[in-house]
Amino acid sequence: MLHERLIDALGADAVKTAPEDLAVYSFDAYTAGRPPAAVVLPRTTHEVSAVVRIARDCGEPIVPRGAGTGLCGGAVPVAGGLVISFARMNRVLEFDPVRRRARVQPGLVNLDLSTHVAPSGLFYAPDPSSQKVSTIGGNIATNAGGPHCLSYGTTINHVLGLEVVDERGEVFYTTIDDAGYDLTAALVGSEGTLGIVTSAWVRLMRAPEAVRVWLATFPDVDAASDAVSAIIAAGMVPTALEMMDRVAAQAVEAAFHAGYPTDCGAVLLIETAGYDDDMDACESELARIVRERGALSWRAARSQAERDALWAGRKGAAGAMGRISPNYYLQDVCVRRSTLPKALHAVEQIAHTYGLTVANVFHAGDGNLHPMLCYDRRDARAVQAVIESGNEILRAAIELGGTVSGEHGIGFEKRDAMTAVYSTADLAAMARVRDVFDPARALNPEKIFPSGASCPEVKAPSA
Numbered sequence: 001m002l003h004e005r006l007i008d009a010l011g012a013d014a015v016k017t018a019p020e021d022l023a024v025y026s027f028d029a030y031t032a033g034r035p036p037a038a039v040v041l042p043r044t045t046h047e048v049s050a051v052v053r054i055a056r057d058c059g060e061p062i063v064p065r066g067a068g069t070g071l072c073g074g075a076v077p078v079a080g081g082l083v084i085s086f087a088r089m090n091r092v093l094e095f096d097p098v099r100r101r102a103r104v105q106p107g108l109v110n111l112d113l114s115t116h117v118a119p120s121g122l123f124y125a126p127d128p129s130s131q132k133v134s135t136i137g138g139n140i141a142t143n144a145g146g147p148h149c150l151s152y153g154t155t156i157n158h159v160l161g162l163e164v165v166d167e168r169g170e171v172f173y174t175t176i177d178d179a180g181y182d183l184t185a186a187l188v189g190s191e192g193t194l195g196i197v198t199s200a201w202v203r204l205m206r207a208p209e210a211v212r213v214w215l216a217t218f219p220d221v222d223a224a225s226d227a228v229s230a231i232i233a234a235g236m237v238p239t240a241l242e243m244m245d246r247v248a249a250q251a252v253e254a255a256f257h258a259g260y261p262t263d264c265g266a267v268l269l270i271e272t273a274g275y276d277d278d279m280d281a282c283e284s285e286l287a288r289i290v291r292e293r294g295a296l297s298w299r300a301a302r303s304q305a306e307r308d309a310l311w312a313g314r315k316g317a318a319g320a321m322g323r324i325s326p327n328y329y330l331q332d333v334c335v336r337r338s339t340l341p342k343a344l345h346a347v348e349q350i351a352h353t354y355g356l357t358v359a360n361v362f363h364a365g366d367g368n369l370h371p372m373l374c375y376d377r378r379d380a381r382a383v384q385a386v387i388e389s390g391n392e393i394l395r396a397a398i399e400l401g402g403t404v405s406g407e408h409g410i411g412f413e414k415r416d417a418m419t420a421v422y423s424t425a426d427l428a429a430m431a432r433v434r435d436v437f438d439p440a441r442a443l444n445p446e447k448i449f450p451s452g453a454s455c456p457e458v459k460a461p462s463a
């Protein structure tokens with residue numbers, strides 16, 4: 001019945017039901033869930049509405065899916081249902097270079113948007129390291145960040161309005177241009193639990209006149225962290241301020257040969273953008289600060305090719321881990337910049353206690369840590385060690401006044417950790433918002449909110 005109705009509405013080639021197809025959609029970039037009852041690949045908003053109505057009639061929940069690069073189980077079904085893949089809704093629908101905005105479909109790959117608008121001297125600023133693959137819809141649903149979000153802001157700062165299909169299949173629009181409730185802000189970061197984004201108006205930025213990239217090396221992560229704080233304290237906001245520790249730099253260099261030094265304790269990748277005339281002064285000031293903080297070396301990337309190589313290494317760092325370990329678990333926490341050294345020591349200590357190698361590559365400028373715990377999935381004891389050490393890193397971040405996710409979201413994996421940062425009343429307020437948008441909890445169920453076992457009040461907040 002479900003399958004027939006979907007095929008009637010979308011055509012047979014847009015409905016996947018073979019077990020081998022369904023199995024693929026039970027994974028994201030890290031987490032395994034359960035296969036869905038079907039996967040649909042709509043081409044239009046109208047088709048998305050039709051799918052939602054059919055799912056509702058058949059009592060099936062819905063899991064929206066972009067590229068599946070999420071790392072916390074957000075796009076993975078845990079209670080069956082329908083996966084809506086946006087792979088075929090991947091076009092730029094409108095582009096207004098004068099007003100610097102574009103309307104895009106959710107399945108558009110992030111980098112494809114910047115490529116599309118580049119001839120007009122524009123770019124789309126949020127740049128998750130997964131940007132060659134991840135989609136605008138997934139980025140909106142997770143409020144994705146990226147190396148350049150230090151100065152440009154995260155996805156929320158670049159979404160101007162949304163077209164959304166609600167849990168009944170009705171279409172509504174949000175905009176930040178008009179007065180009234182800012183529903184755009186409510187939808188961004190809601191991980192597919194409040195509505196299904198079927199198109200988005202996004203802000204585009206003018207490409208800067210000049211961009212410079214530098215590498216500074218330090219004896220250890222303490223000195224590098226100190227330099228990060230000093231740069232920001234001096235009133236400078238580089239467009240990116242990224243750190244790698246020795247383990248990460250060695251893996252990246254082995255994979256990319258980008259010119260990352262491998263004989264130091266930590267490397268800072270610093271980028272500034274702006275007017276050409278300002279760049280020399282900026283370089284002098286940065287060089288002064290990092291030397292004062294004990295930099296071992298300081299080097300500018302002098303050509304576009306050199307800059308591109310350094311960024312390719314940084315953005316490909318997760319993939320480079322394959323050089324040193326068959327598997328890795330990437331934790332995502334955020335702490336105040338001033339507590340970075342303590343947080344990094346805690347990570348190192350936890351990994352040491354569990355006998356794990358850890359590599360750190362992260363958005364140091366905004367305190368967003370990404371420890372990658374290396375292990376071999378075939379070793380059950382190592383798997384257990386990774387689970388426990390990942391949880392300990394979460395606890396350590398919270399104890400330092402940080403939070404449970406810097407940018408990857410909560411999804412299924414971290415939902416029970418929400419009780420560590422929010423009170424029951426806080427979560428109940430969020431649950432009431434959810435009930436307004438999706439009273440039947442049919443949109444991406446079992447995500448964000450703690451499981452009933454640990455927080456029953458949040459599951460039944462009404463009355």
Ligand SMILES: Cc1cc2nc3c(=O)[nH]c(=O)nc-3n(C[C@H](O)[C@H](O)[C@H](O)COP(=O)(O)OP(=O)(O)OC[C@H]3O[C@@H](n4cnc5c(N)ncnc54)[C@H](O)[C@@H]3O)c2cc1C
Nearest residue numbers: 066067068069070074128129130135137138141145192197
């Ligand atoms: C190597 C690597 C590097 C990464 N680097 C970063 C980084 O620098 N910054 C960062 O923030 N993240 C990063 N991530 C995590 C991930 O890429 C982001 O969370 C990204 O935004 C997910 O996009 P996606 O298209 O893959 O979405 P998916 O993983 O498919 O889905 C993510 C969430 O969005 C929801 N969703 C998808 N489409 C829609 C829609 N149209 N409407 C409503 N909900 C929807 C899904 O249900 C799910 O909850 C990285 C991941 C990897 C593997």
